[in-house]
Amino acid sequence: MSELPLDRHVVARGTDRDDVNDQFARELPEHRLEDGPDGLRLDARLHAVRLPHLVALYLSYGCEARCSYDSSETSVWIQLPVSGSLRVRVSGTELLCTTAQASVTSASGRVAMAWSRDCAALAFRIQRRALEDELESLIDGPVGPPLRFEPVMDLAGERVRSWFAIATAFTRELNAGGGLLEHPRLVVHAERLLLRGLLLSQPHSHSALLRDDLPESTPWHVRTAVRLLQDRPECDFSAASLARDVGVSPRALQDGFRQHLNASPMQYLRTARLNRVRADLLATTPATATVADVAHRWGFTHLGRFAQYYRARYGESPSDTLRAAG
Template sequence: MRADTLGDHFLPTAGTAVRDPSPMFATRSGTTAEVQQLADEVFSAPRWVTGIGGAPARCRLRVLRFGPVIMSDWEADEAIQVIAPDLDDYNIGLAPAGRLFTEQRGIVTTATTLEGAVCRPGSPARAWWRPDTRPVTVALAPGALEAELEALLGHPVRGPLRLSRRFDLTRGMGRSWGALAGLVHAELCAADGMIYRPMIAERLWASMLGGLLLAVHHQYSDELNEPAAPSRPRSVKRAIDAIEADPARPFTTASLARVAGISARSLQDGFRRHVGVTPMVYLQEVRLGRAHVELSTSAPGAITVSEVAHRWGFVHLGRFAAAYRRRFGLLPSETLREP
């Protein structure tokens, strides 16, 4: 669902772990005071939008809210600053061009094409930039990020997380997370983009949470990077049973781990040991099997390949057809035409 203004479409606030899974988009152009109105609707804690020194200015704000993630895209003709008197989320600053400056607790961090800047919840924060910069910011609900970490580790954690103030976007997990953020940003204004399908949106925001925990150093990083403890076959069976019972459900590795009662890393290790594939590969294989049954038993003209693919969680038809052909030796359309 898309909207010109957000109003009451946003459900719980940024501090909660669960939100309406339907993505919401809004944009506002005008004076900083007019853009301020949209910021007030989006964020649970105040953001003050002004020109540098408090002077009025003109700018444009676009926001995409999906699950516990808010992505903001800014453009201005003059130098702009955004002040959060009491930041209540984890805020990641990116600068695809130019430089974005952030300040929290007297520490100034600069986001560039090489590094991302991080602000933590619990204290005032400020960000500012010049007209040659079009910053992208990603706000993550604390409850959701910490719940994702608990799923990965398999035990409770105490927040807020002490994320590093900056992280490298040129290599390793930082580069991967930056590429993922770029993918979501590219979908920002695409009315027909896959980000506006709740099933895909849930996977993307879950990937952004988990990926950030690996990309940015924090007090649990060493534990997160330790080899996973082996899981028991009973735990793996619980995950398999959940997949078999409802393969169309938008499962992620983390959500399956919660079903199994173990950490996501242990679940992946257990699947590799006892099933031979990852949980997501197993899920795809089950979905392909269900799609094959439906295509094989339906009369030509009664359904379309696209309908079947989407029903079983395949959004990209070309990839669905390629995976289907590898599995069954023919295209989905050929199965549907068979007498």
Template sequence: MRRRFSEGSPIASTVVTGDDFDELEHTFQAFLAPDTVKLHTPAPTGSFDISQLSGLRIPGIDPNGLSVYELTLDSDVILQGEETPDAYTVVVTLNGHSQAKIDGEIVPSRHVVTGPDTRFQTRYDHPDILLLRMGRQLVADTMRERLGEAPTSPLRFDPLITSGMDQWITLLQTFSDTAVSGLFDRSPLAASHFEKLLLHGLLDTQPHSLSGELAEDRPRSRSAAVRRAMTYCEEHAAEPVSIGELAMATRISVRALQLAFRTELGLTPLEYLRRIRLDHVHQDLLAIARGRAEGTVTDVALRWGFTHLGRFSGLYRSTYGKLPSETARLTA
């Protein structure tokens, strides 16, 4: 599964490659709880290759981010260890064989999910693997956005990935292929949208401890007018939009539009538009933190129509739990 990366790509690159399995063990220790990691090779021959296809280049895990890695092992390997307290990992075995034991129990699947502090032991036989790493804070923030409030307990995934996840696994493969092609280097916005699709798809299809809360929160069917208004807000978020223009675009009166939004979404049309713009701000700040864009918090705020920086900062903090400047630095 060795890839040829797009020439000059700042995202996709080789992390470690060779035949020194002590070096491979040290690499896993940098990403997992280091005191727990042990790598055993029954026949210490062959080679390995780990490549990062997307994500911020920092040791370990970015608690606010998402990264994808590709691992090729031309050997038999037994890996055991413990996930860090601030990460989730999805392991998809594309070729070869694997057998995992999670928290002492055998998981009868080639694909598994581990969560914070999860203990694991996996035997690999010449595999090609995709690894999706997600920060615990990213998952918690996404759940808060979906539920409208902080989750009542930490999210724990069912470690067993079944055939019902085949479409999501295909999506992960498509993401890795696109990252290797270099397209995400040219379109950070596309990368951001794709990462959201992966994360939300995983939360919606892989069983976890908060699946019931997500199912209860699924919205009812919205009226055509509200759907048109939401689409207009998303397409014109970077432009000045008045409530009158929005009503004209949706072909109903201002009062009817306001009533529909209150009834179906629990907020005004302009509040919804502000949420859309704030999400764009958040994504732009993350792009700056990850080195995909340049600018300041003020630049980004003004770009999306937030001219009163004090109110903007307070709104951002109440929505994301941190100041905009903290997001731009990817601090916890």
């Protein structure tokens, strides 16, 4: 028998429905296997590896099965069948998932699934906050409306196919053990590759911001101001000076940012600066730079307030980031 994905990380294996539900609850407390017809012949298994911001899983039931769960706003679910088919119903819409088409669940609500007898799937449960942090880093600005992915992942697309290849290679390396992914400093970067790859390959509500252009509905003065802030976040901008640079009143600029980016120009600038600071801290060592050096380089003059902003955004102090990078 060939190796199964993540087979060194078996969480549950069972043939009794109640027993399977109890075992699966260790890793998937929201999932419930429903009653089936008499003679249901389960051969269920769950493999799982938990990382800082995602859980990689392999699931199969060994028979036709129905299960359901409540999707949370805190997580994004991706289910990629490696054999068979899986029907996913969420918010009144039914999707057929196969080896050529996966599902992405990014909104809260009840999710019902029907597994074919031969269905087995890789799945990834990703913390939404981690995805939004990566998105904000990519766009050098705050995420306004909630991140929502297109529910169908078409593996025929070149970028999605590439992401799937990276994801499957990632699970193989996790399963092998003893490799570089067991080093805590490297696994964070491997996670970021998966998260950023997902954001750049699967269409979502902010995809336009990852292209060189903002949505067509964005006024020209907001586009121009965003480009200035992205290109020169270290400059001593103010709302008034930025408005002068783009040729509108401060009120018009403020209103445009609030309406189209859900942030003020100075909040957008602060986020752009924090992203640059974090990138530099991760790329340097305590022997070559200090937190103050990096903060001043990107326009932060009050180190106390800077540290507060940094901790609120990244959940750690800038000195912690610098020490981890070193």
